[in-house]
Amino acid sequence: MDKRKSALLAIILLLVAGFFLFDLGQYLDLASLKAQHAALDGRVAAHPWLAGGLFFLIYVLVTALSLPGAALMTLVGGALFGLLGGTLLVSFASTLGATLAMLISRFLLRDWVQARFSQRLAGIDQGIAREGAAYLFALRLVPVFPFFLINLAMGLTKLPARTFWWVSQLGMLPGTLVYVNAGRELGQLDSLAGILSPGLLGAFVLLGLLPLLSRKALDWFKARKVYAGWVKPRRFDRNLVVIGAGSGGLVSAYIAAAVKARVTLIEKHRMGGDCLNTGCVPSKALIRSARLANELKKAERLGFKPVGGEVDFAAVMQRVQRVVATVEPHDSVERYTGLGVEVIEGEARITSPWSVEVNGQSLSTRAIVIATGASPLVPEIPGIEQIAPLTSDNVWALREQPRRLLVLGGGPIGCELAQAFQRLGCGVTLVQRNQRLLPREDPDASSAVLAGLRADGVDVRLQHKAVRFEVVDGQRRLVCMNMADDSEAAIAFDQVLLALGRVANVNGFGAEELGLEVRDNGTLATDGYLATRFPNIFAVGDVTSPYQFTHTSAHQAWYAAVNGLFGGLKRFKVDYRVIPWATFTDPEVAHVGLNEQDAKAKGIACEVTRFGIDDLDRAIADEAAHGYVKVLTEPGKDRILGVTIVGEHAGDLIAEYVAAMKHGLGLNKILGTIHIYPTLAEANKYAAGEWKRAHAPATALHWLARFHRWRLGSGGKNEAASPLKADGRLS
Structure with a gap:
């Protein structure tokens, strides 16, 4: 820390220490100030400018040093200087003090925090640069956090000081008015009977209602801003329109129908989405067949003579489709129509915050849920256009068994399918860029899965980066770099399966025209209530979720549907605290x-x-x-x-x-x-x-052991009978 910072820190510490050492907080006590109210009133009346100046300076000092007492001083401002004078003094003093506190925090702490948490701060700074003023205004208007914490926290960001000043000046003004008014009413209290005066009761009602009124006002201002330029219909045809009939869309529509709302579900492809048609259901059906093939190899361990079982690959893949067809009625048009959902098969396009167009028909609706899902990522690897890669979307159409299958990606989908196809007789090579499989899991879990795949015969290449695809003498090959030693290796294959993650489907339904924000990871941006920039347009599932699981989409759907239908009365923040998942390898x-x-x-x-x-x-x-x-x-x-x-x-x-x-x-x-x-x-x-x-209570157990030996008549001397080890644990 340089000399300037050290000197400033020393001055601040001395001032704060003096405040507590000399117990100056006693003068900012309501009872003390009430007792001296008459004397203070007299001094203000005799020297109004001097009194106002001293009050202003003390308020600035208290706020700048983040000392306790600012709220009480606001009340005092109303009691001594009235509504207008108190509001002027407090408003400018609080803003100046807050700005000084922010600048002190920035000067003393930002470099230190930046050096240690640069990656985390980078994202925060991006958000502050984009909408820092609006965020600060919301914090000032609705006092969720103590103001002094906001001052210190904003000092760690790159928010310009001038922006901080004017936003704080405006944002704190409503609260200042309410508190100064309450102080004015308290200052006029002459007896306990005055507590029941309408003015004082009204002031405290305003204090209680301030957070609620501020939130409503903020929501109203935000809505006016975001809906500017759009004409809201006077009447609506529907309560909710859901775009996409995957897990999130189906559950959203189901909930709306269950509470007797008029809901329309639009699907352009197949009901059930990825989970039913190309994801969870077909993959688990494939894994079941593969598990049987593996179990047959263990027959001798279970007391059987060697059992032979030849895999009919085409029959296995046909069974996968049969399982999908068996589950399909659960997500069918007929079922949801019977539940009270209007189902339209066609391509939806959002044309305004309250209208969706499908098959040439325009539907007006109070709320919209976007559940358009995601698609497999197909990377731009040189030569990939020559080899027609498989993905989790089209691999289920295979009927001829690939003798050599190359799997790119060591996440859950790559590991599951690599092991399953290996057990069904394919020769599988799995290429993973990272140092281990399943990087979201602990290393010991990754190692267990790696051992399982290799035991089944999967050729796992860790730290291998795909460089290019090529076809040499009619043979397909992947050239990859071994990142451990920078050497190149060529892997021959018949088919390649891409399992490199999924990309949110954010295009083609009107999101661009409405200016819906997309995050850096490609997903649709939503708030804690799953709303987009438009408070009545929500998103659920893989198109927005940080967890791309079917059960998470269904979990989100409840929040989106309820917030869309009842958000004017009560909204619920989505809860991600307990999100489970599983990778179905062996x-x-x-x-x-x-x-x-x-x-x-x-x-x-x-x-x-x-x-x-x-x-x-x-x-x-x-x-x-x-x-x-x-x-x-x-x-x-x-x-x-x-x-x-x-x-x-x-x-x-x-x-x-x-x-x-x-x-x-x-x-x-x-x-x-x-x-x-x-x-x-x-x-x-x-x-x-x-x-x-x-966590056994060693001391209590030791005395219990002595007690029981005493009851045996040993007198507590037979230490050899103790069930405790030397370290106090049970043996």
């Missing part, structure tokens, strides 16, 4: 909440408890004795912060922890719950038992 990996790598990255202290499933009776009986349950808890407490399960049926076992985290149940509750023996679910109880054993 072994399965299931996850909810924090994992170890997230906790370390975020600096969250936690304890880790681990139970090995290889020690579980049912797992041993099922020849499934591998994997683990890992639970993260608050230090010294049984509150669950996150869980990772690796092993068979991990996706099913995680549900108990999801429910526990959702409803605030700790490991003690899980330990006290009866689990059927022998089941895999006992692993959850035993993990809780491991935590309990680590």
Whole structure:
């Protein structure tokens, strides 16, 4: 820290220390000021300009140093200087003091914070540059956070000081008026009977209503700004129009119909979306067939003579389509029409915040839900146009088995399909750019999946970057770079499957014309209520979600539908606190909440408890004795912060922890719950038992051991009978 910063910091510390050392806060106490009210009134009357100047300077000093008492001084301003004089003094003094506090924070702290948290601040600075004034105005108008915290926090951003000043001046003015008015009424109180005066009661009612009125006013101003240039219909044909009939769209429409709203669901392709047609359902059907092929190889371990089973690849892929067709009625037009949803098959286009056009028909609606989903990412790799790559959209049309299948991508989709096709007889090579598979999971979970894939024969190439595709003598090849040693390798293949992630579908339905914002990651920008820049247009599912899972889309759909239908009365913020997911490889990996790598990255202290499933009776009986349950808890407490399960049926076992985290149940509750023996679910109880054993009250158990020996008549001298180890744990 340079000399200027050190000097300023020393002055501030001396002033703050003096404030508390000399107990100056006693003069900013309501009772003290009330007792001296008459004397202060006299001084103000005798020397109004001097009194006003001193009050102004003291207010600026208190605010600039973030000392307690600014709210009380606002009341004093009303009591001593009246509504007009008090408002002028407080308004300008508070703004000047707040600006000084912001500049002090910027001068002393920004460089230090920037050096340590530059990546996190970069995104914040981008947001501040884009709409910092509006954000600050909202904070000032609706006092969600203490004003002094806003001053200090804004100092860490790049918001210009002049912008901070004028926005604060305007944003704090309504609150200043209400508080000064309350102080004026208090100043006129001569007896306890005056407490019941209409003026004083009205002032306190205004104080109570200020946050609500401010929020309503802010929403009104924002709506006027965002809807400027659009003509709102006087009447509407529908309460809700939903675009897209995937998981998020179907659930949104279902909820609207359930509460008797008039809702229209528009789908341009196939009902059920990706999950039914190209995602969850077909992939799990494929994995089931692949699991049987793998089970046949384990026949001898279960007491059978070697069992032969030849894979009929075309029949397997046909079965996948049969499963899709069997599930299809659940998401059909007929079913949703029967539920009261108007279903229109066609391409929708939003033409205004309240109208959607489809098949040449214009539908007026109070609210719109966008559920257009996402599509597989097809990267711009040189030569890719020569090889007609497969994706999760079209791989299900395969009927001829590829002898050599190349999978690009080591995320959940890539790992699941690579293992499944390998077990069905394809020779699979998986190319992953990162150092490990499943980078969102802990390294030990990634290692378990890597071992599982390699045990099945998948050729996994980690730290390999795709450079180009080429066709040499009629043979397809991928040239990739080994990032570990910068060497090149050519991998021959018959078919290539791209599993490199998904891109939100944000084009083609009018989002551009309405100016709907798109985030840096390509998803549609929404607020905490899932609303876009237009408060009546919402988005759910893969088009906006940070979690591209079917169950998350359905979870979001409730919030979007309810906020769209009842937002004028009550809105609900979407809750992402407990979002589980699973990767259906062998072994399965299931996850909810924090994992170890997230906790370390975020600096969250936690304890880790681990139970090995290889020690579980049912797992041993099922020849499934591998994997683990890992639970993260608050230090010294049984509150669950996150869980990772690796092993068979991990996706099913995680549900108990999801429910526990959702409803605030700790490991003690899980330990006290009866689990059927022998089941895999006992692993959850035993993990809780491991935590309990680590937190056993050693001292109490030691004295209990002595008590029981005494009852045996040993007189407490037989120390050899103690069940405690030297470190205090149970033996």
